[in-house]
Amino acid sequence: MYPKIPLTVNGQKQEIEADPEMPxxxxxxxxxxxxxxxxxxxxxxxxxxxxxxxxxxxxxxSQPVGEVEGEITTIEGIxxxxxxxxVQQAWMKHSVPQxxxxxxxxxxxxxxxxxxxxxxxxxxxSDAMTNLCRCGTYPKIKAAIKDAAQTLGx
Amino acid sequence: MSxxxxxxxxxxxxxxxxxxxxxxxxxxxYQKPYANPLxxxxxxxxTPFNPYVMIDEDNTITIIAPRAEMxxxxxTTLAALVAEELEVPLEQVVVEHGPSSxxxxxxxMLEESTPFPFYDESVLAELARGSMKIVAKxxxxxxxxxxxSTTDAFVxxxxxxxxxxxxxxxxxxxxxxxxxxxxxxxxxxxxxxASGKSVTYGELASKAVAVSPxxxxxxxxxxxxxxxxxxxxxxxxxxxxTGGRIFSIDVQLPNILYGTVKMAPRKGVSLKSYDKTATLxxxxxxxxxxxxxxxxxxxxxxxxxxxxxxxxxEALQIEWDDPLSLQNSDQMWSALESALxxxxxxxLGGTGSDAEVFTSIPESEAVSAQYRVPFLAxxxxxxxxxxxxxxxxxxxxxxGTQAPGLIQSVVSSHFDMDSADIDVTTTCLGGGFGxxxxxxxxxxxxxxAKTTAPNPVKVTWTREEDTQHDTYRPMAIGQFKGQVxxxxxxxxxxxxxxxxxxxxxxxPRIFPGISPAGPDNTVLDGAFNQPLDVENIRxxxxxxxxxxxxxxxxxxxxxxxxxxxxxxxxxAAHKAxxxxxxxxxAHLTSDEFRPAREALKHVAEMSGWGTxxxxxxxxxxxxxxxxxxxxxxxxQVDVTDNTVTIEEVWAVADPGIVLDPGIFKDxxxxxxxxxxxxxxxxxxxxxxxxxxxxxxDTFDAMRMYQAPKxxxxxxxxxxxxxxxxxxxxxxxAPALANAIFAATGKRIRQMPLSNExxxx
Numbered sequence: 001m002y003p004k005i006p007l008t009v010n011g012q013k014q015e016i017e018a019d020p021e022m023p024x025x026x027x028x029x030x031x032x033x034x035x036x037x038x039x040x041x042x043x044x045x046x047x048x049x050x051x052x053x054x055x056x057x058x059x060x061x062s063q064p065v066g067e068v069e070g071e072i073t074t075i076e077g078i079x080x081x082x083x084x085x086x087v088q089q090a091w092m093k094h095s096v097p098q099x100x101x102x103x104x105x106x107x108x109x110x111x112x113x114x115x116x117x118x119x120x121x122x123x124x125x126s127d128a129m130t131n132l133c134r135c136g137t138y139p140k141i142k143a144a145i146k147d148a149a150q151t152l153g154x
Numbered sequence: 155m156s157x158x159x160x161x162x163x164x165x166x167x168x169x170x171x172x173x174x175x176x177x178x179x180x181x182x183x184y185q186k187p188y189a190n191p192l193x194x195x196x197x198x199x200x201t202p203f204n205p206y207v208m209i210d211e212d213n214t215i216t217i218i219a220p221r222a223e224m225x226x227x228x229x230t231t232l233a234a235l236v237a238e239e240l241e242v243p244l245e246q247v248v249v250e251h252g253p254s255s256x257x258x259x260x261x262x263m264l265e266e267s268t269p270f271p272f273y274d275e276s277v278l279a280e281l282a283r284g285s286m287k288i289v290a291k292x293x294x295x296x297x298x299x300x301x302x303s304t305t306d307a308f309v310x311x312x313x314x315x316x317x318x319x320x321x322x323x324x325x326x327x328x329x330x331x332x333x334x335x336x337x338x339x340x341x342x343x344x345x346x347x348a349s350g351k352s353v354t355y356g357e358l359a360s361k362a363v364a365v366s367p368x369x370x371x372x373x374x375x376x377x378x379x380x381x382x383x384x385x386x387x388x389x390x391x392x393x394x395x396t397g398g399r400i401f402s403i404d405v406q407l408p409n410i411l412y413g414t415v416k417m418a419p420r421k422g423v424s425l426k427s428y429d430k431t432a433t434l435x436x437x438x439x440x441x442x443x444x445x446x447x448x449x450x451x452x453x454x455x456x457x458x459x460x461x462x463x464x465x466x467x468e469a470l471q472i473e474w475d476d477p478l479s480l481q482n483s484d485q486m487w488s489a490l491e492s493a494l495x496x497x498x499x500x501x502l503g504g505t506g507s508d509a510e511v512f513t514s515i516p517e518s519e520a521v522s523a524q525y526r527v528p529f530l531a532x533x534x535x536x537x538x539x540x541x542x543x544x545x546x547x548x549x550x551x552x553x554g555t556q557a558p559g560l561i562q563s564v565v566s567s568h569f570d571m572d573s574a575d576i577d578v579t580t581t582c583l584g585g586g587f588g589x590x591x592x593x594x595x596x597x598x599x600x601x602x603a604k605t606t607a608p609n610p611v612k613v614t615w616t617r618e619e620d621t622q623h624d625t626y627r628p629m630a631i632g633q634f635k636g637q638v639x640x641x642x643x644x645x646x647x648x649x650x651x652x653x654x655x656x657x658x659x660x661x662p663r664i665f666p667g668i669s670p671a672g673p674d675n676t677v678l679d680g681a682f683n684q685p686l687d688v689e690n691i692r693x694x695x696x697x698x699x700x701x702x703x704x705x706x707x708x709x710x711x712x713x714x715x716x717x718x719x720x721x722x723x724x725x726a727a728h729k730a731x732x733x734x735x736x737x738x739x740a741h742l743t744s745d746e747f748r749p750a751r752e753a754l755k756h757v758a759e760m761s762g763w764g765t766x767x768x769x770x771x772x773x774x775x776x777x778x779x780x781x782x783x784x785x786x787x788x789x790q791v792d793v794t795d796n797t798v799t800i801e802e803v804w805a806v807a808d809p810g811i812v813l814d815p816g817i818f819k820d821x822x823x824x825x826x827x828x829x830x831x832x833x834x835x836x837x838x839x840x841x842x843x844x845x846x847x848x849x850x851d852t853f854d855a856m857r858m859y860q861a862p863k864x865x866x867x868x869x870x871x872x873x874x875x876x877x878x879x880x881x882x883x884x885x886x887a888p889a890l891a892n893a894i895f896a897a898t899g900k901r902i903r904q905m906p907l908s909n910e911x912x913x914x
Binding site: 001002018019022023026029030031033035036037038039040041042043045046048074075076079084088091092095096097098099100101102103104107125126127129130131132133134135136137138139140141142 | 224225226227387388390391392393394395396397399400401403404406412437438459460461462464533534535536537582583584585586587614616617816820821823824826827828831849850851854855856857858859861863864
């Protein structure tokens, strides 16, 4: 009874049957079993659900799945096989996560930031990184982004 | 008098057989039979046993860390305790939470819940701590909270590691036909120095089981530690940067259904009538289920995806029956104000001075202030959720919980089952902060799952439901009065605190059969038990039931009274015409307060305390002893155009022993930002019996652009070991308020500070 919606997720083309109004987050989590993007608020206020659509950070909890145009990348799609993305490596090096729940979204927001601005200042980072972290890991997130910028720019 | 309770921990160390003929080392408890959680065959007369380390024949070394990993790094630190004695690197071990079992009770958590200050070593205090240990065991409190996990585990997990090493060495000596002196241990293998041949722990496991465990524990000296005392990589780090499926919201099972709840505004309000027509018309919605439990009433919606369940819940038309008299925040403040005028419910600590001393302070020497803090939600990043599944004889629950034993207890009571038939799998927690000590989210999932059996159902709360159905940090009023003599000495300090009691709120929804006895020290924590040399001290509680479910919020009473006490010390210093640091040090002269003095002096040095600042900037200082850790902080603010920027925070914490400096500092950093977040705008208010705030647009927390630079140093002067998870929180808010006063002369006495001054 639902229409078929074609999607490309992490390089894989697929079709799902879903209400086109369903937020992309729930299509990913409950229909496609992709659990990296997390549910935090449902109103695009916290960023735990951040994914990339054609490289841009999008809060998937407020993006109707039927209106997605472009390729979707979740945290599951940013590493190359066993080799983690430079942002993930920086997150490991700085031991950023505490509870870890918001970090998929933080990492995706950071990946998008560095693609647009390879050498962000502290202020650029504060402006771009609006995701909520209740463990208050912000100082480490900032340090890890600067580290990743160096690695990617090298 | 014999020391009550010591015997509960003097259970003897023993060995058992792990899967595939391996070795399991842990404690046998000879007092009360707790079923062996890892042994399916409960043989008659067998001694209960809880293993902490298991070595399989293939040399897989598994460490059971029976505490919730909610970001505080506890799995890493608990595993490190075993690994240190067992001589294996952390990378070589697998860490598991393990099953829910009373055998993993947490004695240290309740030990600090007694009405005696942490530094009180008197016989009475020791006795009370001991008796609380018995309570912890009696209730089977396999809990994570009170910053108590490492304190509880510090001896018993190292002993488990030592015992394993002991029997493995004996087995190796027999294997090589040599003496233990000729053997070396490293990386999970034992080598015979003479022949150069090696054997793995796993290969020795079956032989080691037959060796008698050690009668004497010869734990390594701290100076010999290779792992403890050094920063370790968190064992779950990689999962947390790769989107690992480690949280309960990520649980996936065959034929799983999805649900949510719409509960009555609070416990005490009942479900009167409802219309589910619109809900059932939503595509994907399968059912609407009534929920009537000890923690609350409401409806559950079952659907084939979470979003449909959310839409279905929104479409429900429900009428509640609300008999509660306090409907608005104004009424609740009035109730607290009224309680303050009544005789105190109880008092703790203090100097026992005559009441007249406190009522006869000369007006010219008096300093008096009233402080207020609101209800606060925990707002964990991961909203409350649990997955449950019934079969004929068992209820399985998968959830992120700080108290799997309580879930067993409450769910089994609800269904009139044996608690052993409730199987709880504890996942990683997307934030806990005390919220996940509650059982409501698991209980509702279990109730809904009864109707979906045999299929499991994952029940996820919306953020709105989570914010509006929390067990809140209590609102409270602190009426403080002091006498400052002409020479600038604080001679008298009177602390009157009006607040609901957390324990009185928690007990009926978790242990309905047990009535809480004695004073609830959480009402006065952070006030009565602070290091302070003042001639006359009185600390009294005025308990008032505000009909709102309240619970444990990171640092509990210390988050309330830390703000009151440390704001007041600043006001008293101002009255005395003294520098706030000098004033504090002058009232911390006793020997046992040395950790506070050192922490304050050190943080002053780090922050450049006393050096001039440009106009519009100010520094504030505070010290709170909580959960055994002495924590001093300096906050520096800039106030431009009546708008505050929190520029920098310096913190010094002294937990006596630091097991992992990296993780410990992370916890202090997190605690500081958690504490500051409340000042930036957090409050839960009630209108017409409902919470006004709903999502992060109305109950937010600190964001990156507001986050200060933070510098932390650790000291080890304290004679006893303290916790990490909470002590960073209490001093941050008063230090901030004191900094704003220093910068502007404006004294803000109520939270959130943002009601009286803007923040960026």
